[in-house]
Amino acid sequence: MSRISVEPRAHGGAHVHLGVPVASLAVALLVGAVILAVAGNSAFEAYRTMFDASLNGWTAFSRTLTLATPLILTGLAAAVAFRMKIYNIGGEGQLYLGAIVSSWLALALPADLPKPLMLLVFLVGGALAGAFWASLAAIPRAYLNADEIITTLMLNFIALSLMNYLIFGSMTFWRDPSRQVPGGKKIPESAQLPALSGRLHAGIIIAIVCAVVLWWVLRQTSWGFQLRTIGDSPAAARYAGMSVSLKVLSVLAISGALAGLAGAIEVSGVTKGLEPRSLATDIGFTGIIVAVIARTNPLGVVPVAVFLAAIATSGTALQGIGIQVEVVFLLQGLIFLSVTAGEFFVTNRVSLSRPASTSASGTSTPGSDTAPVVS
Amino acid sequence: MNDTVLVLSIASAIVAGTPILLAALGEIITERSGVMNLGVEGMMLVGGVVGFWAGVNTGSLTLALFLGGMAGVALALVHAVLAVSLRVDQTVSGLSLVIVGGGLSAFLGSSGDPSLLQSPNGLDVNPLFPQSLRDLPAVGPIVFGHDIVVYLAMLATVGAAYFLYRTPSGLSLRAVGEDPAAADAAGLNVVRIRYLATAVGGLGAGVGGAYLTLAVLGTWQNGVTAGLGWIAVALVILAGWRPGLALLGAYVFGGLRGLSFTLQLAEVDVPSDFLAMIPFVAAFIVVVAVSANPKRARRVAAPAALAQPYSREAR
Known part of the structure; x- marks a missing residue:
């Protein structure tokens, strides 16, 4: 027995x-x-079609990598917060804010700005916007202990409505008046990330650099160490003299900034304007799945994001076989x-x-x- | 006077609030046992698609609500296995329910030819009371104008409150949620009670989802709940884990949801995107305000063992 x-x-x-x-x-x-x-x-046929459409050959794989780019960043956003057991599920809304603010910057600044400067302002602006949106939930969490799961989630719906309003609900600065179907104005060439191959753009490099930097910070700095300690036991961390409130603020700011950066990069490299239909495709939410599968390890986030992107890109190919x-x-x-x-x-x-x-x-x-x- | 803006909006707020109420009541029972199930949105979606399918194909409201409820229970039991037996992080487990519920319901709703996505109408659900009562001024539409599910949800509110505070089983449930070790020592089966409480949460969300798709909206779309499940989760906190306040709150949120309709009737011009925002802004503000009030926080605290897995060995 x-x-x-x-x-x-x-x-x-x-x-x-x-x-x-x-x-x-x-x-x-x-x-x-x-x-x-x-x-x-036929499950076999379905999986083979998915594999062919996403991983088999460079054309397919570069399409997967294009989608993996924002997923790596929203995955990192969730991973850094989840590591401290701060459940930021507002990546979706923080991404929208990043897209809204960065596209505004690109349209408002002189189009003939040198490309490196324009891109820098564009990406930093998007990241700051994401951090700002996260801070709306972070401040009540840090000082009032307001449940961040609920607040970050409510902010998602608010940001979505805001983005829809800017393009579908009004004639704002973002909307291109010359288009029949409502859509965003095209951002100037100077704000567009250089293409690498086909639709794949330099954003993938930024995303991977972010993963490596975050991995190093979490592993090598006392900030990273304290993060995990607080996640395991807030009381013990407080006793050891760590400022839990400040840590909550900084973690959620970084988390929001990464999601905001994802929004900016998606606008800069893919949509080239504020396009709600293309941006509101659960990139932020899928980042949570990425982080959990990667067990909040920033280096693990990269392959997991590529894998989930492969599944997502192959959806349209499935329609081809009914x-x-x-x-x-x-x-x-x-x-x-x-x-x-x-x-x-x-x-x-x-x-x-x-x-x-x-x-x-x-x-x-x-x-x-x-x-x-x-x- | 029965077609004035005020009367019509109050009546529609009650209908729109009923799915939220059903889901929130279930979640109150679940959380009172110490299990936090954030998967309400996913359970509502699965209940919604199964209930819609059953309703459209059989024309029976009872069967639709029953099957929708059972679909919610099935998904809730997945959470129970993960959170109670395997003791994984309840937040992550709940989120996985949201995602698997969204995925499964989208898959089911788009399967078949014609799929539910192409199915135009839900069920015509008849009002419970005779025309003579419904024609009474003001109270007619507000009190007597609804279908049976609205009244059953009200009854369920009373039933939940009675169960929690006035029955031995309710006391056991609360004991498990406050101090599972002591409850265990007193001879209560912590695992069994938590499984049952989680299942009741799934039932509420599933029935709420089925009622939403069949009767309130009369349509199935991917992600048709659009955040209602999360509103229900927030409502549990706002109501301080008490059924009576959940009823009030659900009707208020139902009213906020229907605000665009109301303002249209009143001929006030506000962009619809801003109206769509209002329930979420309200939930955000109230969650923060509840946390900011220490006196209230002490009085209506969450169950002490909420979201904490219980293991005999780790005691």
């Missing part, structure tokens, strides 16, 4: 931190395949769920064990130190 025993583990090795998420992804894709099969589609785009959302949800469940196997060692005693009963005794989950 054997039974499944569960015991907490303090620190798993690399095989655990890498193996469990990868296994979780596999489980999610398997469950997705079953659902597709039940719905009467499968609805919504499969993409289904897979994203399954992956998130599976990885969340997988977290249990990171923090606990689960093994098949035989009872140590000579009694062959195999029944569990309450209060024994190995709690049987399934016996």
